[in-house]
Each structure stands twice: as C-alpha cells, then as structure tokens.
Amino acid sequence: MTQISMTVNGKAVSADVEDRTLLVSFIREHLGLTGTHVGCETSQCGACTVHVDGQAMKSCSMLAVMAQGAEITTIEGLAPSADTLHPVQEAFREHHGLQCGFCTPGMIMSAADMIRRYEGKLDEKTIREQLEGNLCRCTGYHNIVKAIEAAAETMAQSGETQTASA
Amino acid sequence: MTHVVHRPHPHDSGPLHVTGTAPYVDDLPTPANALHACFGLAPVGHATIDTLDLSAVWAAPGVVDVVTAADIPGENNAGPVIHDEPLLADGTILFPGQALFCVFAETRLAARKAARLFTLESTELPALTTVDEAVEAHSFLHGPLVFERGDVSKAIEDADYSSSSRLYIGGQEHFYLEGQGSLALPSADGLHIISSTQHPSEIQDLVAEALNISAAEVTVEVRRMGGAFGGKETQAAPLSIIAALGANRTGRAVRFRLDRDDDFVLTGKRHDFRADIRVGFDASGLIKGVDGILASRCGYGHDLSRAINDRAMFHADNAYFYPALELTSLRAKTHTVSNTAFRGFGGPQGMMLAERLVDKVAAAVHRDPLDVRLANLYNETDRSVTPYGMTIEDNVLPQLMPQLAETSDYRARRAAIIDANASAGRSPVRRGIALTPVRFGISFTTSFLNQAGALINIYKDGSILLNHGGTEMGQGLFVKVAQVAAEVLGVGLDDVKISSTRTDKVPNTSATAASSGSDLNGWAAKLAALELRNRLTAFWCAEQGIDGGLTFAQGRVSTEDGQSWPFAEVVRAAYMGRVSLSATGYYRTPKIDWDAKTGQGRPFLYFAYGAAVSEVEIDTLTGANRVIRADILHDVGRSLNPDIDHGQIEGGFVQGMGWLTMEELVYSARGDVLTHAPSTYKIPCASDRPDVLNIDLFDNANAEDTIFKSKAVGEPPLMLAISVHSALAHAVSSFSPRGRWPDLDAPATAEEILRTIATERTQAL
Numbered sequence: 001m002t003q004i005s006m007t008v009n010g011k012a013v014s015a016d017v018e019d020r021t022l023l024v025s026f027i028r029e030h031l032g033l034t035g036t037h038v039g040c041e042t043s044q045c046g047a048c049t050v051h052v053d054g055q056a057m058k059s060c061s062m063l064a065v066m067a068q069g070a071e072i073t074t075i076e077g078l079a080p081s082a083d084t085l086h087p088v089q090e091a092f093r094e095h096h097g098l099q100c101g102f103c104t105p106g107m108i109m110s111a112a113d114m115i116r117r118y119e120g121k122l123d124e125k126t127i128r129e130q131l132e133g134n135l136c137r138c139t140g141y142h143n144i145v146k147a148i149e150a151a152a153e154t155m156a157q158s159g160e161t162q163t164a165s166a
Numbered sequence: 167m168t169h170v171v172h173r174p175h176p177h178d179s180g181p182l183h184v185t186g187t188a189p190y191v192d193d194l195p196t197p198a199n200a201l202h203a204c205f206g207l208a209p210v211g212h213a214t215i216d217t218l219d220l221s222a223v224w225a226a227p228g229v230v231d232v233v234t235a236a237d238i239p240g241e242n243n244a245g246p247v248i249h250d251e252p253l254l255a256d257g258t259i260l261f262p263g264q265a266l267f268c269v270f271a272e273t274r275l276a277a278r279k280a281a282r283l284f285t286l287e288s289t290e291l292p293a294l295t296t297v298d299e300a301v302e303a304h305s306f307l308h309g310p311l312v313f314e315r316g317d318v319s320k321a322i323e324d325a326d327y328s329s330s331s332r333l334y335i336g337g338q339e340h341f342y343l344e345g346q347g348s349l350a351l352p353s354a355d356g357l358h359i360i361s362s363t364q365h366p367s368e369i370q371d372l373v374a375e376a377l378n379i380s381a382a383e384v385t386v387e388v389r390r391m392g393g394a395f396g397g398k399e400t401q402a403a404p405l406s407i408i409a410a411l412g413a414n415r416t417g418r419a420v421r422f423r424l425d426r427d428d429d430f431v432l433t434g435k436r437h438d439f440r441a442d443i444r445v446g447f448d449a450s451g452l453i454k455g456v457d458g459i460l461a462s463r464c465g466y467g468h469d470l471s472r473a474i475n476d477r478a479m480f481h482a483d484n485a486y487f488y489p490a491l492e493l494t495s496l497r498a499k500t501h502t503v504s505n506t507a508f509r510g511f512g513g514p515q516g517m518m519l520a521e522r523l524v525d526k527v528a529a530a531v532h533r534d535p536l537d538v539r540l541a542n543l544y545n546e547t548d549r550s551v552t553p554y555g556m557t558i559e560d561n562v563l564p565q566l567m568p569q570l571a572e573t574s575d576y577r578a579r580r581a582a583i584i585d586a587n588a589s590a591g592r593s594p595v596r597r598g599i600a601l602t603p604v605r606f607g608i609s610f611t612t613s614f615l616n617q618a619g620a621l622i623n624i625y626k627d628g629s630i631l632l633n634h635g636g637t638e639m640g641q642g643l644f645v646k647v648a649q650v651a652a653e654v655l656g657v658g659l660d661d662v663k664i665s666s667t668r669t670d671k672v673p674n675t676s677a678t679a680a681s682s683g684s685d686l687n688g689w690a691a692k693l694a695a696l697e698l699r700n701r702l703t704a705f706w707c708a709e710q711g712i713d714g715g716l717t718f719a720q721g722r723v724s725t726e727d728g729q730s731w732p733f734a735e736v737v738r739a740a741y742m743g744r745v746s747l748s749a750t751g752y753y754r755t756p757k758i759d760w761d762a763k764t765g766q767g768r769p770f771l772y773f774a775y776g777a778a779v780s781e782v783e784i785d786t787l788t789g790a791n792r793v794i795r796a797d798i799l800h801d802v803g804r805s806l807n808p809d810i811d812h813g814q815i816e817g818g819f820v821q822g823m824g825w826l827t828m829e830e831l832v833y834s835a836r837g838d839v840l841t842h843a844p845s846t847y848k849i850p851c852a853s854d855r856p857d858v859l860n861i862d863l864f865d866n867a868n869a870e871d872t873i874f875k876s877k878a879v880g881e882p883p884l885m886l887a888i889s890v891h892s893a894l895a896h897a898v899s900s901f902s903p904r905g906r907w908p909d910l911d912a913p914a915t916a917e918e919i920l921r922t923i924a925t926e927r928t929q930a931l
Contacts, residue, residue: 034193035186037392039343040426044844047343075186089184096176096809099817100640101183102343102392108184131852135844137343137393138640139813140820141852142859 006070008033009077017064023057024048026064027074035075035105039135046134049106050074056113058106058133075105078112087160088112088151097147099138110134111148120156122149169719170653171874174809178645178664179390179638190392191347191362192423200349200419201230203405203412204277205265206284207428211295211836212501213259213288215266222283223269228276231416234267238411240378244404246368248468251504253376253407259288260466261502262838263431265404270412270420278425293501295837297440297463300498307464307471307497311479313553313765316490321455325446329526333443334911335515337463338436338508338825339841341849342639344392346402346433347423350409356383357410362391363402364637365677370669372403373410381669384410389666394639395821396507399677400469401433430842434469434506435831437462439478441519443526451531451538455490458482458519462512464497465504471497474505474512476611476762480554480769481516485563485605486524486542487549502837507679509821510881513606514888518912521602521888525895529907534580535892536571536601540564543603555766560773560869563603566799567777573862574779574797576601583781587900594787597794598897602889603777604800606882607770608681609758615676616755618686622651622694624747628734630655630662635675636687637667641880642810643683649806650688650873654695656718657733672750681774681878684806686753688873694751705745706736756871772870774877776800778819778886780856782893786923789916791897793823793890795858800886803868803877815861815883822887824850826912827894894919901926 005014008031015030027033027050036059039047043061050059051073078086085093088111098104114130115122122130127148128141136144155161182188206223223232235242235256245251255266266284271277294300322328344362351358356379363369366386374381386406391398405422412420424432444457460478464471475495482493524542528535544550544558551557571577576599583597590596610616620634632651638644648662655662669675676686703716706723717724724730741747760769778798784791798819802811828848832840841847867875895910901923902908910922 028193032195033186034189037190037344038192038423039345040844042426042843042845045343075184079185085181085184092184093176093180096180096813098177098180098183098640099642099813100343100391100393101177101179101188102190102640104183105186128853128855135341135343135849135851137341137395137821137849138817140816140818140850140859141855142816143813145852145855 002065004065004068006067006072008072009074019063019065021064022060023062023064023067024059027059033074033076037102037105039102046110047103047106049109049134051109051113056110075109078108086112087154091147091151095143095147095150097143103134103136107134107136107144111151115152115155115161120152120161122152124149168653170649170659171806172804175645175649175659175807176809177642178648188390190344190390191349191360194349194360196349196421197419200421201270201272201412201416202274202277203409203420203422204269204281205428206267206269206281207431208255208259208262208264208266209286210259210288210290211262211838212291212293214291215255215257215259216287216289218266219285220267223280226276226280226283228272229269229280230272231270231412232267233411238376241375243375244372244407245467246400246469251467251469253404262836265432268408270416293836295500295502295833295835297438297461297498300500301461301496305499307468307499311476311495311765313479313491313493315553318455318457318490318492321490322444322446322457325454326448327530328444328446329530330444331522331526331909333441333518333522333909335439335441335518336913337438337505337831338829339430339831339847340395340397340508341844342393342395342397345424345426345429346405348405348409350413350420352413352417352419356385357413359384359386359406359410361386361388361402361406362398363388364394364399364639364679366637366667366669367675368677369403369406373407376407377410377414385668385670387666387668388637391637391639395509396511396679397433399507399679401506427842431839432503434465434504436508437464437474437505437512437515439515443519443523445523445527447527449531451527451533451541453486453488453527453542456488456523457492459494459496460516460519461496461498463500463502463505465500465502467504469504469506471505473612474507478512478516480607480611481513482519483553484517484520485544485603486520487544488553491553493553500837502833503839509818509884511680513881514822514885517885517888521892525892526907529899530905532905536576539603540567554769556768556770558773562775562801562864562866563605566775566801566864567601567603570777570779570797570799571601576779579781594785595783596786596897596900597781597783598893599779599781600889600892600896601777601779602892604775604882604885606774606885608685608772608774608878609755609770610676610680610682611760611769613758613760616686616758617676618690618753619672619675620687620690620694620751621671622691622698622749624698624737626738626741628737630657631665632662632691633665633671634687634691635667635672636683637678641683641814642807643678643687646684646806646810647687647691651691651695654692655699657721681880681882683880684876685872685878689753690751692751692873693753694749697749697751698747701745702736702740705740705743709739709743772868774801774882776882776886778889780889780893782890782897784894784897784919789920791827791894791914791916791919793856796856797860798886799862799864800883801864801866801877802879803866803872804875805863806874806876808863811863811879812861814879816859818883819886820850820855822884823890826887826891827914830913830915898922898926901930903930
C-alpha cells in the first residue's frame with residue numbers, strides 16, 4: 001500500500017492504495033466518481049479519459065500512484081459550476097452527440113483537450129483523426145464531430161481555449 | 167396538428183450523459199458488504215470434464231462462495247427458448263471459454279484471481295467449428311426451413327443465362343461500450359436485480375427457474391444500457407442468474423461486471439453465413455429463378471438461432487421478386503459460442519445473398535446494376551407476393567430509389583468512376599459505387615412477442631409518471647414514448663417523467679428488439695394516455711355541464727367554444743371527484759399471422775424501406791479502403807422524432823459498414839475466439855466515417871395504423887451499408903474480365919480485397 005495525494009476536481013484527496021491500483025479504479029471505486037467509465041480495460045476505447053495536469057489521459061493506462069501530486073479533472077469536475085455546463089458538454093447535449101451516453105464523458109474530456117491543443121482551430125478532418133482513440137458504437141460520430149466543431153468555435157470566440165478544464 | 171410528436175427533441179438523458187451523472191449498472195452504489203462474481207472459463211474446447219478441482223479457488227483470499235452446476239437448486243439453464251444452454255458446464259464442455267463455475271469474493275480482483283486457480287482434467291472431443299465443417303458433417307440444430315415456388319430447376323435451365331456463386335459473410339461482435347453487467351440485491355421480499363439487459367422479463371423467468379422460486383419473487387430493473395444492439399437480449403441473462411444465485415446463497419448483494427475479454431469469449435455474436443447462390447435470368451437481367459442455400463454458424467446451442475435464420479430467409483429476396491425459387495436455410499450446430507441477436511437479426515445476411523445475386527446478373531448482362539435492381543423490384547400487381555406468401559402492399563422503392571439516384575447524381579458519378587478506373591494506368595487507386603435498397607419486415611416473427619404494456623400515473627399536482635416495458639439502450643425510445651404520452655395528454659414533454667423499466671410495474675414484456683420498441687410501447691402508452699384522457703373528459707364535462715368534447719393541448723384542457731383550464735386544475739378536481747388517475751395500456755400488433763410449419767403467412771405488419779449510394783476507394787497495393795461518400799434516403803414513416811431517427815440511421819449505417827469492411831472475428835481450429843479485444847477486433851472509429859454522409863428522410867406516412875404513422879428505425883439502416891460492400895466489389899471488378907462480378911467475401915478487409923484482386927487478375931489472363 002502506498003499513500004497518495006492529488007487534487008481531483010479542485011479538491012485535495014489522499015488515500016492508501018495498492019500500488020497496482022489503476023487511476024480509473026481509484027477514481028471510480030475510492031472516490032465514487034463513476035462518470036469516468038470502463039469500456040475495454042485495455043486503453044483502446046477512451047471511455048475512461050480524464051485530464052491529468054490539463055492533458056487528456058486514458059485513466060486505465062496509468063496507475064493511481066503515478067498521479068501523485070497531479071491535478072486531475074474528471075467529467076464531474078469539467079463544468080465551471082453546478083448550473084453551468086462546460087461549452088463542450090453543452091455542445092454535445094445540443095447537437096445530439098450522444099446516444100447511449102457511455103462513451104460521452106471520455107469523448108468530452110478528449111474533445112476539451114483537443115480544443116485546447118489546437119487553440120480552437122479545428123477542422124472536421126483533424127477532429128476525426130484526433131478522435132481515433134475514443135470509440136463510439138452508437139452514433140457513427142457525425143454529431144460528435146459537429147459538437148466538437150461547435151464547441152471549438154464557441155471557445156475560440158470567448159477565449160476559453162487556453163485551459164481544457166475550467 | 168401535433169405539438170410534441172413529429173418534432174426533434176434531444177435524448178432525455180443528454181444532460182446527465184454529458185455530466186457523467188447518468189448511472190449504468192456498474193456505477194450504482196452498492197451495500198458495503200457486496201460480493202463480486204467471476205466465472206471460471208474452460209481453457210479447452212469441446213471436451214468431457216473428468217475432474218474439476220476447485221480447492222485452490224476456495225482457498226484463495228477473499229473467496230466467500232464457489233458454485234458449480236450441482237449447486238443450482240432449479241434448472242441449470244440460460245437458454246431463452248430451447249433450454250439447451252447450461253449456465254455452468256455440467257459433464258461436458260461445449261465450447262472454448264464456457265463457464266465452468268462461479269466465484270463470489272470480497273473484491274472484483276479477488277474473484278478474478280481466484281477464478282484462475284482451478285485444475286481441470288478433461289478429455290478432448292472432436293470439434294466442429296466452421297459452417298463448412300458442420301454442414302459437411304450434417305450437424306444441425308434443427309431441420310432446415312425451405313421456401314419453394316414453382317419449378318426452380320426448370321426456370322433456371324430454361325433461362326437465357328445462369329450464374330452460380332458462393333459468398334461467405336462474417337459474423338460481428340456487438341462491442342457495446344458498456345460490457346455486460348448485473349447487480350443482485352437480496353431482501354426479505356425477494357430479489358431485486360438491476361441488469362444491463364434488453365429483456366428484463368426473460369431474466370426474471372430464468373432467475374426464478376434456476377432458483378426454484380416464483381417469478382413474483384424476482385424484480386428485474388433496467389434504467390439504461392450503454393449500448394446493446396441485440397447483444398443484451400439473451401446474453402445478459404447468465405450474469406443476472408448467477409448474481410441472483412450468489413445473493414440467494416450468501417444473503418449479500420452481488421455485483422458482476424464481465425471483463426471485456428471474457429465478454430468477447432462468453433457472449434454470442436452475429437451469425438456468420440455461407441450463401442450458395444444459383445440464379446437464372448434473361449438477357450435484360452430479369453430474374454427467372456433463384457436457388458439459394460443460407461447456412462449459418464449457430465454455435466453450440468439454440469439461443470435465438472431459429473428466429474434469426476427465419477429472418478435471414480424472410481430477407482433473402484430483399485426487394486426483388488423471384489418468380490421461381492427454392493431457398494433453404496441450414497442451421498449449423500458447432501462447438502463454438504452460441505450466436506445471438508445482432509441488429510438486423512439475420513436479415514442483413516439474407517439481404518447480402520439478394521444483393522450479390524443481382525450484382526452477378528447485372529455484370530453478366532452488362533447493365534448498370536441499378537437498372538437490374540429496378541427491373542427486378544416487387545410491384546403491387548403481378549410481382550407482389552413474397553416467398554412466404556405475404557403480399558407487399560406498401561412498396562415505395564420504385565419511387566425512393568430513382569429519387570436517391572437523382573439527388574446523389576449516381577449515374578454521372580458511376581460513369582466517371584468507370585472512366586477513371588479504365589484510365590488509372592499505374593495508379594493503385596480504384597473507385598467503386600453502388601446503390602442498394604433495403605426492405606425490412608417489421609414485427610417479431612415469433613408472433614406472440616408482439617405485445618406490450620404501459621403504465622401511466624397522474625398525481626394530484628398534475629405531474630405524470632410514465633412507465634412501459636421497453637428498455638433504453640441509447641436509441642431514444644424513452645423520449646419517443648414520452649412524446650407520445652405528452653401529445654395525447656396535451657402537456658409538454660418536460661411534464662412527463664420517464665422511469666426505469668421494471669418487471670413489477672409492467673409485467674410479461676417482450677425484449678426491446680426487432681426494431682419494435684416505439685411501435686409496441688408507443689401504442690401501449692398511447693392507449694393508457696387515452697384511457698386517462700377519456701376519464702378526465704367524462705368527469706370534467708359532467709362537472710362543468712359541457713356538451714361535446716374537450717381538447718388537451720399545451721398544458722390546457724379546452725372546450726370548442728374557447729373555455730380553458732390548466733391541466734393540473736382538472737386533474738386535482740378529478741382526484742377530489744374520486745376519478746382513478748392511473749391507467750395501464752396494452753397493445754398487440756394486428757394483422758400478423760405466420761405459420762412456421764408451413765412457411766407461409768404474414769409475419770410482418772409492414773416494411774421499412776430505404777436505399778443508399780456508397781462510393782468507395784481502394785488501394786490495390788495494400789487493400790486499404792475507405793468510403794468517400796454515402797447518400798442515404800430512408801423511410802421512417804412520419805418520424806416521431808427526426809433527430810433521434812437521423813442518429814439511428816447514421817449509427818446503423820456506420821455499424822453495418824464496420825461489419826462488412828473491418829470487423830473480422832477470427833477463431834482457432836478448436837473454436838476459440840482469438841479476436842477478443844478491441845486491439846485485434848476493429849470497429850469503425852471517427853476517421854472511418856465517410857468523408858461525406860448525406861442522410862434524408864423519405865416522406866411517407868406508414869400505410870398501417872402505427873403509432874402516429876411512424877415506422878421502426880432501429881435495425882433497417884444497418885443494411886444500407888450493403889451498398890458499401892457492393893461498391894467495394896465494383897472497385898475490384900475493374901480487374902475482372904467483362905461480364906464477371908468478383909466473389910468478394912465479407913468482411914472486405916484489406917486482405918480480402920487483395921485476395922479478390924489477385925483472383926480477378928488471374929481470371930482476366
């Protein structure tokens with residue numbers, strides 16, 4: 001067991017975990033933040049994507065101890081406040097970029113990071129390539145891409161592209 | 167005029183999905199002492215179990231209980247129709263990876279580690295794994311189904327031309343993003359099971375049978391699934407039965423989420439098929455007779471294979487009239503995982519036969535395949551009776567297909583592609599294009615399943631709670647049915663509260679499957695809402711001395727002469743006036759009548775139609791391929807919700823594209839699924855979607871009395887992707903001698919495309 005401390009969604013957390021504990025297990029089981037989903041368990045599907053120090057990361061591909069001291073943002077912490085959605089969340093809802101919703105949190109976390117990296121300058125082709133690490137089985141991706149395009153535009157206009165997480 | 171239906175409304179769970187607050191089974195809080203389950207999987211294929219030593223499993227840290235077949239108090243079965251699928255292996259291992267036992271432990275990790283610690287001594291038995299092997303060995307689950315009309319041999323012999331070919335059509339893994347999961351909660355009143363399932367009532371029955379308790383003691387609930395696609399119709403049951411067993415034995419809650427690799431190995435897939443096709447036709451490409459054999463790999467048990475293969479037969483004509491025919495369906499029994507429902511339910515494989523034979527005919531008579539397709543369509547006069555004796559009354563393809571050809575500029579693009587391929591020279595790039603139709607029968611072909619129930623409660627404050635037997639797997643069923651209830655009661659969509667599907671609210675439901683969710687549950691909800699509206703009308707008219715009727719719209723109850731009251735005011739008055747504000751609705755599909763014994767009847771209430779034009783590009787050096795553009799025109803009747811329907815069409819098309827181009831299941835010689843993770847089994851990703859994808863709805867009210875004249879939309883769009891496969895064959899055919907259509911199998915992976923190009927080059931020499 002190792003004691004770890006990190007900031008998750010703006011709150012300091014610490015816990016004793018087995019060294020082998022995956023970050024996703026820590027987030028879901030220790031912290032009870034179940035919006036981060038486990039899809040494939042082998043870092044293929046992207047449903048478990050979170051932000052680690054501002055960068056998108058598949059949380060099944062790193063150990064909780066590796067996040068020692070890091071700033072973690074999960075889907076639950078992306079929105080700036082309880083009654084305001086993050087522009088990417090708003091765009092996914094608005095543009096029907098979801099069906100079963102299981103991949104949605106990971107998609108949104110990847111999208112927010114993508115918009116930050118490209119400073120909001122994203123075309124459809126780039127979005128599609130950048131999204132290859134996030135699988136969706138329901139939608140066929142059209143509305144997901146549309147949602148990201150819309151969010152990128154909104155965020156570029158309001159100058160919100162500097163940080164992926166609010 | 168309608169206010170709530172026929173309008174776009176976003177998915178009801180959207181706000182929860184985007185904030186990560188929509189719980190799936192594995193997200194639910196569980197009691198602190200909950201146990202975790204894990205199956206021990208057979209490391210061998212078909213074999214007898216000589217000894218199974220579980221002492222090390224029992225001794226592993228955290229293990230609380232271990233069960234084998236002998237510990238099941240009732241029936242050791244997870245099979246839905248025929249009880250031939252043991253929950254846990256008993257004496258014989260029927261396929262590689264079969265569950266031998268189940269461990270219940272304090273943590274998921276402890277259960278998974280313990281499940282590996284068994285010692286098995288077994289004696290290997292001969293295994294049949296492929297369709298070819300099973301057909302050769304005459305290994306079938308049950309007798310063949312045959313459709314016959316006229317003298318097909320004579321029709322083909324007398325025809326100007328004939329063609330024979332064989333087509334292999336691969337299976338498909340569902341890859342629902344949320345794997346199978348279940349949670350069993352014991353209580354003094356019985357078992358409460360929360361499952362990610364399309365069929366809660368069936369799980370209720372199977373749990374009761376396995377535990378030797380009554381169905382009334384088991385409640386199964388599902389709020390939402392993270393995708394299902396048919397893969398949670400029957401395949402969710404084993405987890406729930408075993409979790410229930412563990413909960414019953416230990417008195418503790420049991421959580422069970424399958425590891426993704428185990429999910430691939432343990433659960434059934436789309437049936438792979440072998441289609442043998444012989445067709446006779448005249449010089450114009452008019453079909454005279456079709457002799458077809460559809461053989462499928464069913465796996466070790468029945469599951470739903472009978473109905474799936476029946477549906478393959480119902481669609482082996484797709485949109486075309488076969489004057490003389492003999493169609494035979496062989497249901498191969500193999501020592502592999504038992505294959506199951508997958509969006510389209512055999513229909514897509516049947517249609518592949520039809521579309522391949524039409525392409526063969528068109529190539530042979532040197533015509534544009536579209537013209538041969540149009541020439542062979544069903545009409546409404548002398549060419550309107552299907553091989554199973556149903557007369558088609560609602561065919562819109564003669565209008566729909568030319569409309570799509572026009573809007574997609576199909577003719578000019580095809581001419582340009584043929585020119586470009588002919589002058590490609592040393593360039594490795596070839597293109598292809600195809601327009602294929604879909605005619606998909608709507609209704610469960612097992613007729614008794616075509617029934618549904620709904621429950622609506624209106625509370626004293628005017629708020630409305632809606633419940634029905636349909637399940638939400640992302641397809642937007644809940645919002646559609648809520649639209650129906652809101653429309654009938656004349657309130658806003660937000661005034662109807664959606665609730666989880668529960669067997670203790672609406673009993674004896676059918677699976678949410680066969681695209682029937684909104685057709686069946688929408689009507690049941692409408693009938694419940696009408697009952698309540700009628701009660702309110704009768705009461706209020708008497709109360710107010712109103713002659714004539716009332717209208718319910720936009721939250722108000724109004725008379726013809728302009729008097730109007732808020733809905734909630736009328737409701738409260740009705741409660742005070744002792745009017746029941748709770749009603750059930752029950753619907754059963756009319757007109758259907760199918761006799762499986764004679765192979766004749768009307769299995770479907772109506773058909774859903776559509777067509778797609780796909781243009782593809784292949785790299786002839788690598789076999790790499792992609793869809794450049796697809797244009798879709800699809801008939802959803804009067805759409806209940808155009809946004810939701812668009813999503814179904816697009817998602818279905820891309821899923822079908824994956825099935826036919828990149829999703830390849832590879833089995834070992836003894837039947838192990840070797841492609842058991844997304845690392846080796848590729849589903850379409852964002853960049854695989856066509857560069858251009860135009861989707862339009864075909865304006866066409868359903869000819870039948872369906873819910874607000876809409877049509878089912880879940881499965882039909884998947885088959886639009888057959889146009890992609892046909893277009894790939896067209897691209898490959900640029901290497902074929904004139905008059906020949908290549909035998910491109912499915913999936914048309916890069917390897918398959920290269921193999922076929924090599925064959926065609928040899929043919930051309």
